[in-house]
Amino acid sequence: MNFHQFLLVLLARKRILLFTLLITVGATMVVSLLLPKTYKGTASLLINYKGVDPVTGLALPMQLLPGYMATQIDIISSKNVALKVVDNLRLAENPAVVAQFNEATQGKGTVRDWLADLLLAKLEIVPSRESSVVDISFKGNDPQFVAVIANAFADEYQKTSIQLKVDPLKKVAVYFNEQTKLLRDSLEVAQSRLSKYQQEHGIVSVDNRLDVESNRLNDLSAQLVAAQGQAMEASSRQRMAEGNAGSDSPDVASNPLVQNLKLSLATAESKLAEMAQRLGRNHPQYESLNAEVERMRRELADGTRVTSNSVSKNAGILQQREGAVRAALAAQKDKVLELNRTRDEMGVLQKDVESAQRAFDIASQRFSQTRIEGQSEQSDISLLNPAVAPIRPAGPKVMLNTLLALFLGGLLGVGFSLLAEMLDRRVRSETDLSDLLQLPVLGSIDWSAPTRPRLNRFKSLLPRSLRLN
Structure with missing residues (x-):
């Protein structure tokens, strides 16, 4: 076709x-x-979802998601908000409403749920495309009632939004409070361990004490080196003093007593030699001088022996000193090693205390922030235009319905x-x-049906100007 x-x-x-x-x-x-005429009450809400939190001053990246506005619309149209509207306006306490409920449902269910479903069926939520404004509209036969319901939904939505934000924070605050107590106990245990360890080992400041003992160890090491040198030198002198009756020993040779005795002996021997040329060996003066020479020789031998013995004793003293310094050095090494071990163990305990303190500080900070946020009643939703009782009905629209009926x-x-x-x-x-x-x-x-007689008779009654050919 x-x-x-x-x-x-x-x-x-x-x-x-x-x-x-x-x-x-x-x-x-x-x-x-x-x-019947229907009226429409509209309340406008401004949702400032691109702002910052008024308590913490932090940005809210979660609310910048594309689904945030759709989520808010779902919250407004939720049954939870509708039930709060019913309870706030006390609609379920009206006897007429209860009678209508019994007639409509034969007593099945609850009046609150039935009223909430009826309110949600007549509720209309329209978000703006280019702004953060949301219109909450309610239709009904009473202009005052629709305005009250629209404002009630806007008010309960604000309260529900704050409650949805605050309730999780309160639960988190309780959790952080418990964790803070546990972390405080852990910190106290770690601090008590550290204090007990310091008391048991008599530690006031490990670092300063270790520096003193390390310096003492270095001093003893230097003293040991010096004592070893002195002991080696004394041993060499001792061997030289003991060999050849100490005649080659510089210590013996440099002794003033030995030098004086040698000088006196040499003088006496020269006199004895001179006298031997002039007098006989049996002469009383020769025998007296010879006896004097022998006495000086005995004194020189005694002086040399005493000097050699003093060199030996000095070597023994230096060797004993070397041994004492070596023993003190070994004891100091053990002491420094013990201090190092103590410092390592104390360092572990201090790290435990620092870790416990850090965890406690972080938990305390989060607990304080969460508690403040949980006690905040601030909201990023504000009422822009409250609903007023409409003057003109929103329906039925006769002209629009007629045009649709024509189509x-x-x-x-x-x-x-x-x-x-x-x-x-x-x-x-x-x-x-x-x-x-x-x-x-x-x-x-080309054929057309003949005109009916009644129509021709009717045409004859009309004036000529109104007749059709």
């Missing part, structure tokens, strides 16, 4: 089309006029016309014959 055939069908079935259109439009207008009636009329044509198919043009018989059309006769 082409467009020409479609127009011919509509023209032939114009009565069905017009009848359907008139019925649809008429029924719509009658229903629109008979329906719908036209579609129904076209559909019924095509259905009637399919049930009673007729030839409307040459194209219908050509399509039906599959033969070419050679000619057509």
Whole structure:
């Protein structure tokens, strides 16, 4: 069927089309006029989801997600908010409402849930496209009631939003409080261990004490080196003093007593030699001088022996000193090693204390911040425009319903016309014959139905100016 055939069908079935259109439009207008007037109350909320937290001053990246606005709309239209509206306005305590509930549900369920469902069914939430404003609208027959319900939803949504933010923080604050107590106990245990260890080992300051003992160890090491050198030198002198009766020992040679004795002996021996040339060996003066020389020799030998013995004793003293310094050095090494071990053990205890202190400080800071946030009643939602009782009804819209009825009636009329044509198919043009018989059309006769007598009689009664040819 082409467009020409479609127009011919509509023209032939114009009565069905017009009848359907008139019925649809008429029924719509009658229903629109008979329906009760409905009013719409709207409250506007500003959701500042791109701001910062008024308590902590931190940005809120979670609220910058694309689904944040959709989440807020779901919260507004939640049954939790609707139940709070019912409780706040005490709608379930109205006897008329209770009677309607019993009549509608035969007493099944609760009045609060039934009222919440009814309110949500008439609630409309429209977010703005280019801003953070959300309109909460409620429709009803009473203008005062719709305004009250819209404002109640806006108010309960603000309270619910604060509650949803504060309740988790309160639970977290309780958790942090418990953890803070546990961490405080751990810190006290670590500090007591450190104090007990310091008392047991008599430690006031490990670092300063270790520095003193290390310096003492270095001093003893230097003293040991010096004592070893002195002991080696004394041993060499001792060996030289003991060999050849100490004649080659520089200590013996440099002794003043030995030098004086040697000088006196040399003088006496020279005198004895001179006297031996002049006097005989049996001469009393020669024997007296010879006895003096022997006495000086004995004194020189005694002096040399005493000096050698003093060198040996000095070597023994230096060796003893070396041994004492070596023992003191070994004891100091053990002491420094013990201090190093003590410092390592004390360092572990100090690290335990520092770790416990750090964990306690972090938990205390988070507990303080969470507790402050949990006690905050600040909200990023503010009421922009409260709902007022509307003056004009929002429905029914007679003009809009009529236009929609015209469109719908036209579609129904076209559909019924095509259905009637399919049930009673007729030839409307040459194209219908050509399509039906599959033969070419050679000619057509222009014929019109004769005018009915009643119509001609009616035309004769009309003036000439109103008559149709």
